[in-house]
Structures are given as structure tokens and as C-alpha cells.
Amino acid sequence: MAKDLLFEIGAEEIPAGFMPNILGQLKQLAETKLNDAHLPFESIATYGTPRRLALIVKGLTDTSAEISERHKGPSASIAYDADGNATKAAIGFARGKGLDVADLVVEDGYIYAETKTAGVPAKDIVTDMLPQLITGLNFPKSMHWGNLDAKFVRPVRWLVALLDEEVIPVEFATVKSGNVTRGHRFLGADEITIKNAASYVDTLKENFVMVDQDARRELISKQLHDIAASKNASIVWDDDLLEEINYLVEWPTALCGGFEES
Missing domain, CATH: 3.30.70 (Alpha-Beta Plaits)
Known part of the structure; x- marks a missing residue:
């Protein structure tokens, strides 16, 4: 699951x-x-x-997934003697891979160990x-x-x-x-x-934290454009400033300030 x-x-x-x-x-x-x-x-x-x-x-x-691996060892001529008995080289290689010598396979003149690691x-x-x-x-x-x-x-x-x-x-x-x-x-x-x-x-x-930075950025942009439209104004846009503000707040609330004409 x-x-x-x-x-x-x-x-x-x-x-x-x-x-x-x-x-x-x-x-x-x-x-x-x-x-x-x-x-x-x-x-x-x-x-x-x-x-x-x-x-x-x-x-x-x-x-995790079960891992199957194939490990190349020494050449067959080194791994086995003239009578076909495993040498110390083959025994050591098999032991290092957690296998019995009988589990080794020979291909293309070399011995190989095939291992599986459980998930x-x-x-x-x-x-x-x-x-x-x-x-x-x-x-x-x-x-x-x-x-x-x-x-x-x-x-x-x-x-x-x-x-x-x-x-x-x-x-x-x-x-x-x-x-x-x-x-x-x-x-x-x-x-x-x-x-x-x-x-x-x-x-x-629900606790006034908008943790998704992409959603915050989008909301900040929307709030700014809505305010600008309501004031019949245009925004002097600054992407770097928007990115900085995005990581200064957890719950964006755009405001428009003003000064008395006097």
C-alpha cells in the first residue's frame, strides 16, 4: 500500500x-x-x-525493490585447478558475495556471482x-x-x-x-x-499559513492587480521584488496606502 x-x-x-x-x-x-x-x-x-x-x-x-546484481570475478583458469576444483580465489570470491562456490557460474572464461538483495x-x-x-x-x-x-x-x-x-x-x-x-x-x-x-x-x-510558494506568488500577483484595477492604476512590475516578498510572508495580504494631498 x-x-x-x-x-x-x-x-x-x-x-x-x-x-x-x-x-x-x-x-x-x-x-x-x-x-x-x-x-x-x-x-x-x-x-x-x-x-x-x-x-x-x-x-x-x-x-524498496529487490535488487538483482551480477558480479564479475577472476578468470575461470584462476578460479579452478586442472581437475575442476575451486581454488582459494573462487572460494574467497564466493564468500565475499555471501554465496557457496557451487552457486558461481562460468561465462566467457570468467566466473560470476549472481546476488539478490531483499527489499x-x-x-x-x-x-x-x-x-x-x-x-x-x-x-x-x-x-x-x-x-x-x-x-x-x-x-x-x-x-x-x-x-x-x-x-x-x-x-x-x-x-x-x-x-x-x-x-x-x-x-x-x-x-x-x-x-x-x-x-x-x-x-x-486553516491556520493562515499558505505553505505552497507557487500558490502564494499567484495570490500576491492577483491581489496587486485587483488593487491596481480598483484604483485605475498600473503596476511597475519587478519579478525579483515579487520573489522576495513571496518568501517574507506566510499569508499574503496586499494593501494600498496613500497620502493626503496636503
């Missing part, structure tokens, strides 16, 4: 200019590690606001992977805090790690993972329980 993975790193406000690169790194790193572990998935996405980095992997299989449960794979995602990210500047040796772009304050509804144990800088996140600093709840990975985006939205 396919499962969804959620991993959220909650932190103090991350510089807006760092965010696009960090989210790209997080996605690429997770994708690489899952592929290396031969754990299939349907889709992978990263989301980010000033206070959080989030990874959502949908459709993870229960276990690994998804939970075990992601339990090992998630801490590596934290330490594998690179930032233009990192911080130490307290008396800890750990470093990150900003101090880490909470972690959410769920495989469907099951909490995956992760610890970084004395912070342990759970299923509790935080809403908007002023509009949302201080603590929010995430029931399962699939409900993450909607649960945060």
Missing part, C-alpha cells in the same frame, strides 16, 4: 533570498537518496515559508534519510546557537516527520520530531497537530 511522507523543518525566519536554492537542494537531495535506496514514489515536492521548509513525497511503496521497509529507509536531509543542505551562511555543535541556516525550533500518520523518529540539535507544527505567528495557533501527511497543506491553510 502506497504511503505519503511529510518532513517539515521549523526554524526562525530564514532569509528570503536563500529560500529558492534551499528548496531546490532539498528536493534534489531527497530524490537522489530515494532513488539510491531503490524506493519508488509517485511525486516529490518541496514547500517553504519564512519559518519552515517542507518535503512531501507521495506514493511511496511499502518496501527494505520504507520506514527504515526514511528514518535513515531524514537526518541526512538536514545535514546535507548547504547555505550561504549558517548559524550555531546555544552551546550546540549543530548548525543550520537559522535555529531549528520544531520537526514534523510523518509516514502517513506514523511519526518517524528524527532528532537534530536536541529537537525531536513529532506531529505538531505551528501556525501563522500572529493569526494561527501556536501548536497544530498534523493528523497525517496528506492533510498537511490544508491544515496549515
Whole structure:
């Protein structure tokens, strides 16, 4: 049965200019590690606001794929003596691959070992992977805090790690993972329980956090154009400024200010 993975790193406000690169790194790193572990998935996405980095992997299989490999060994003339008995070379090669000498095959003048590695449960794979995602990210500047040796772009304050509804144990800088996140600093709840990975985006939205940066950008643009239309005005557009603002807010609300003519 396919499962969804959620991993959220909650932190103090991350510089807006760092965010696009960090989210790209997080996605690429997770994708690489899952592929290396031969754990299939349907889709992978990263989301980010000033206070959080989030990874959502949908459709993870229960276990990784069984791996069949063929290993080339020494030549048959070295592996067997004149009477066809296995030499130390063949015995050592077979032992190194976890096989009996009788399981070796000879082709094209060489011996081969054919091995199969059983699939690994998804939970075990992601339990090992998630801490590596934290330490594998690179930032233009990192911080130490307290008396800890750990470093990150900003101090880490909470972690959410769920495989469907099951909490995956992760610890970084004395912070342990759970299923509790935080809403908007002023509009949302201080603590929010995430029931399962699939409900993450909607649960945060109910607490005034639009975690999807693409949706935020689109909303900011729409709000600006609506205001401009209502004022019979035009916008002096700046894509770089829009991108910066997108990563400065969790719940966009465009406003139009003014001055008295006097």
C-alpha cells in the first residue's frame, strides 16, 4: 500500500533570498537518496515559508525493490585447478558475495556471482534519510546557537516527520520530531497537530499559513492587480521584488496606502 511522507523543518525566519536554492537542494537531495535506496514514489515536492521548509513525497511503496546484481570475478583458469576444483580465489570470491562456490557460474572464461538483495521497509529507509536531509543542505551562511555543535541556516525550533500518520523518529540539535507544527505567528495557533501527511497543506491553510510558494506568488500577483484595477492604476512590475516578498510572508495580504494631498 502506497504511503505519503511529510518532513517539515521549523526554524526562525530564514532569509528570503536563500529560500529558492534551499528548496531546490532539498528536493534534489531527497530524490537522489530515494532513488539510491531503490524506493519508488509517485511525486516529490518541496514547500517553504519564512519559518519552515517542507518535503512531501507521495506514493511511496511499502518496501524498496529487490535488487538483482551480477558480479564479475577472476578468470575461470584462476578460479579452478586442472581437475575442476575451486581454488582459494573462487572460494574467497564466493564468500565475499555471501554465496557457496557451487552457486558461481562460468561465462566467457570468467566466473560470476549472481546476488539478490531483499527489499527494505520504507520506514527504515526514511528514518535513515531524514537526518541526512538536514545535514546535507548547504547555505550561504549558517548559524550555531546555544552551546550546540549543530548548525543550520537559522535555529531549528520544531520537526514534523510523518509516514502517513506514523511519526518517524528524527532528532537534530536536541529537537525531536513529532506531529505538531505551528501556525501563522500572529493569526494561527501556536501548536497544530498534523493528523497525517496528506492533510498537511490544508491544515496549515486553516491556520493562515499558505505553505505552497507557487500558490502564494499567484495570490500576491492577483491581489496587486485587483488593487491596481480598483484604483485605475498600473503596476511597475519587478519579478525579483515579487520573489522576495513571496518568501517574507506566510499569508499574503496586499494593501494600498496613500497620502493626503496636503
